[in-house]
Amino acid sequence: MAPSRVIILGVAVATAVGAGYVAKNMATPAPAEATPESVQQEPAISLTEVLVLSADVPMGAPLGGNITWQAWPSDGINDAFITKEQDPNALEELTGALARVPLYSGEPLRRSKLIGEGHSFMSAVLPAGKRAVATQIAADTSAGGFILPNDNVDVIMTRRAPEGSGSASGYVTETILKNIRVLAIDQNMQEDEEGKLVRVGDTATLELTPQQAEIITVAQQMADRLTLALRSVADATEKVDEEADHLLSGSGRRGTVRLIRSGEVTEVGAGK
Incomplete structure (x- = not known):
């Protein structure tokens, strides 16, 4: 076969193949565009407005x-949270409430952590059956100012020894x-000898x-000085079985009255 005919035949075959490919593509319909109805909708997250802290609030502060109000996923809401659906006026009603414990920004508010408006903070945090007693202290009798509320301390009494007791120093400690919880401590800022500001406590309130x-x-009344000794947090649950009840009853004797004059203590019978 002549070369020219071979070339013509090859061109014809190639043209036929190309035409067939184009025809096939034209016959195939274009994919339909996705419509909003055909797209699977993601399930919407249910939200509930919850009352949260927008700033830190220290213990005892309003x-x-x-x-x-802040939107929270409904599935993550605790029964103790305050929701707008159940308590729509809570935002206005709780502005005067006091924080029973330190509260932090972003934390959902719980009524169990609050003291109602008009109630005393100290009486609210005081456990049933306990008493809050204020004790005069100074910087050198309060662990250098490191004692803070909720710390536990021992109370140490130092007084002059009675005459004839044989005490070499003249004092009895x-x-x-023991293991007494500090409810509050009054602190203010003062300058030390080097001009630095230090915290100094004047009064400690004990539980x-x-x-x-x-x-x-x-x-x-008896002591020349009362000292607070700071205890480890590990001792907070330690049970104390002894205390200086002899100061009240004369080493366990009943029917006596203690008379305190100028720091000197004497006991007389209750009927005298």
């Missing part, structure tokens, strides 16, 4: 304007109360039983 309250009241 909430004020530090609370706001005794731990009268006591009625008998412990009587013990420390007597000790305040």
Whole structure:
């Protein structure tokens, strides 16, 4: 076969193949565009407005304007949360409430952490059956100013030894109360000898039983100095079985009255 015919035949075959490919593509319908109805809808997340802290609130401080409504996933809401659906007026009603514990920004608000408006903070945090007693302290008798609310301390009494007791130093030191919780401590800023600001406490309020309250009241009259000794947090649950109840009853004797004059203590019979 002549070369020219071979070339013509090859061109014809190639043209036929190309035409067939084009015809096939033209016959295939273009894919339909996706419409909103054909797209599978993602399930919507149910949201509920919850009352949360918009700023930190220290223990004992009023909430004020530090609370706001915020949308939360309904599945993650605790029964203790305050929701707008159940309590729509909570934002206005709770502005005067006090924080029973420290509260932090972004935290959902719980009524169990609040003290109602008009109620005393100290009486609200005081456990049933306990007494809050204020004790005069100074920087050198309060662990250098490191004692803070909720710390536990021992109360140490130092007083002049009675005449004839044989005390070489002339003073007697005794731990009268152990593992006592500090409810509050009054602190202010003062300058030390180098001009640096330091925190100094004037008064500590202690959580006591009625008998412990009587013990420390007597000790305040007898003592030349009361010292607070800071205890480890690991001792907070330690049970204390002994205290200086002899200051009240004369080493367990009943029917006596203690008379305190100028720091000197004498006991007389209750009928005398």
